[in-house]
Amino acid sequence: MSLRLSTVILPVRRWHEGGRDQWVRAEQLGFHTAYTYDHLSWRAFREGPWFGAVPTLTAAAGVTERLRLGTLVTSPNFRHPVALAKELITLDDVSGGRVTLGIGAGGNGFDATALGQESWSPRERADRFAEFVPLLDALLTEGAVSSQGTFYSAVEARNIPGCVQRPRLPFAVAATGPRGLRLAARHGQAWVTTGDPKLFEEGTPEQSLEALRGQVGRLEAAFAEIGREVEPMEKILLTGFTPERNTMLESVDAFVDFAGRHLELGFTELVIHAPIPDSDFAADESVFEKIAVEASAQLTG
Numbered sequence: 565m566s567l568r569l570s571t572v573i574l575p576v577r578r579w580h581e582g583g584r585d586q587w588v589r590a591e592q593l594g595f596h597t598a599y600t601y602d603h604l605s606w607r608a609f610r611e612g613p614w615f616g617a618v619p620t621l622t623a624a625a626g627v628t629e630r631l632r633l634g635t636l637v638t639s640p641n642f643r644h645p646v647a648l649a650k651e652l653i654t655l656d657d658v659s660g661g662r663v664t665l666g667i668g669a670g671g672n673g674f675d676a677t678a679l680g681q682e683s684w685s686p687r688e689r690a691d692r693f694a695e696f697v698p699l700l701d702a703l704l705t706e707g708a709v710s711s712q713g714t715f716y717s718a719v720e721a722r723n724i725p726g727c728v729q730r731p732r733l734p735f736a737v738a739a740t741g742p743r744g745l746r747l748a749a750r751h752g753q754a755w756v757t758t759g760d761p762k763l764f765e766e767g768t769p770e771q772s773l774e775a776l777r778g779q780v781g782r783l784e785a786a787f788a789e790i791g792r793e794v795e796p797m798e799k800i801l802l803t804g805f806t807p808e809r810n811t812m813l814e815s816v817d818a819f820v821d822f823a824g825r826h827l828e829l830g831f832t833e834l835v836i837h838a839p840i841p842d843s844d845f846a847a848d849e850s851v852f853e854k855i856a857v858e859a860s861a862q863l864t865g
């Protein structure tokens with residue numbers, strides 16, 4: 565069993581001042597996919613530049629040929645399925661069918677209320693997500709969709725010619741709770757997790773692995789509940805949010821050790837953040853590139 569290596573490029577650089585070069589370099593380094601966050605701004609970066617996900621990915625599609633592209637993750641916080649479907653079909657067309665949609669219920673961070681709404685409770689986020697995903701699925705697979713929901717509706721929404729990828733571009737569903745995992749089992753081609761957030765500050769690597777083992781087990785149970793085989797499901801870990809976040813990018817050996825332990829849990833793809841100086845994602849650029857080339861070769865060997 566092999567493990568793919570991908571990266572996240574946060575949209576914090578102007579396109580002609582280093583932004584473009586990062587996406588080109590990601591392809592040169594052999595990453596499987598390069599993702600970006602789909603936010604209006606994010607945490608410590610909120611006082612600086614932050615560009616839109618879909619336009620950035622569209623530009624990246626024009627300067628790459630093989631690299632897959634995606635969001636980690638898009639959420640209902642400031643998206644409507646009808647408009648999002650049109651943008652995704654266009655992006656899939658421009659890229660020649662290289663797009664994966666990472667999608668999640670969203671959180672209550674500061675940009676979750678940027679459109680003026682009150683912060684949604686966890687239950688309301690789950691309710692909205694449960695309606696958002698099936699409607700988006702239909703919009704990306706059917707030529708015309710009409711649907712009346714509690715939160716999201718579509719009236720003769722046309723999406724011709726549809727995605728280049730058939731029947732639609734793949735969904736990578738971020739979920740750890742029972743409702744989200746059922747959505748992943750029913751609609752996802754991949755599952756995404758960042759680990760257990762309660763272990764971010766004080767947890768140990770062993771506790772993190774045990775928490776992830778539990779999440780994988782609950783995913784398998786969700787598949788069994790609907791009678792679907794779990795094995796084709798890609799399992800993606802977005803790194804940088806587990807107890808090893810400060811050590812795993814120190815060397816190729818450290819990363820390979822980290823990756824091997826997660827490969828044993830059944831993960832098929834690890835995603836590492838492209839370094840950003842003076843941030844939570846600061847790392848040695850040369851080590852990052854060595855990991856991309858040398859660790860990737862070991863993990864896929």
